[in-house]
Amino acid sequence: MNRIDLKEKLEQESVKSTSFSLEAKNFDPDEALCLRQEGSGWVVYYSERGLQTGKQNFKSESEACFYILRELLADPTSRKGWTSGFNV
Known part of the structure; x- marks a missing residue:
């Protein structure tokens, strides 16, 4: 799997x-899971308020992409139409 897939x-x-963010930019979006190539490997991290947390390193783009897919599908808040269930 690659970034397009x-x-x-x-x-x-x-x-x-x-x-999520799958493209290298001059900045990381806020509250997003990001994928970047670093040297000969790939890194995935969560970006929030300019900080990179939970960094995971991968040898291949495919491994990193499958990791992001699992993480985002496991998080119901990443889905379109998700609501918290709290009345405001």
Whole structure:
């Protein structure tokens, strides 16, 4: 699996595009799972308020993509239409 395949799968699963970032940019989006190439490997981390937390290193793009897919599908808050259930 590569980033193109992952993006298609996440769209099929109704994952919000704001929940992840698969492209290297000059900045990381807020509250998103990010994928970046570092040297000969890949890194996945959660970006929030300019901080990178929970960094995971992978040898291949495919391993990193499958990790992101599992993480986002396991998180109901990443889905389009998700509501907290609290009345405001």
